[in-house]
Amino acid sequence: MSPRRVDFWLGLIGLSVEARLDPTHRISGVVDDAMPDSSLLWLIASDGSRQILEKRRGHTVYVHPQAIRHAELAGMPGGVSQ
Secondary structure, three states, X not given: OOOEEEOOHHHHOOOEEEEEEEOOEEEEEEEEEEOOOOOEEEEEEOOOOEEEEXXXXXXXXXXXXXXXXXXXXXXXXXXXXX
């Protein structure tokens, strides 16, 4: 299954995601935090760095359906509802 774009970033806290700025700029990691209005997201990148992503700059976030299902089974609050 291919990754699904998610616009409600607050529901992604704790999930592994892929963030994209354009087709050549991608970063993977775990969502550390997000603003309630989904304008900003803090990502712990796979290299250990902490990145801030801004929706207004064009960042988009994708999550694999398997990660969504795992979060649901683990009882994580929020989920990825849009």
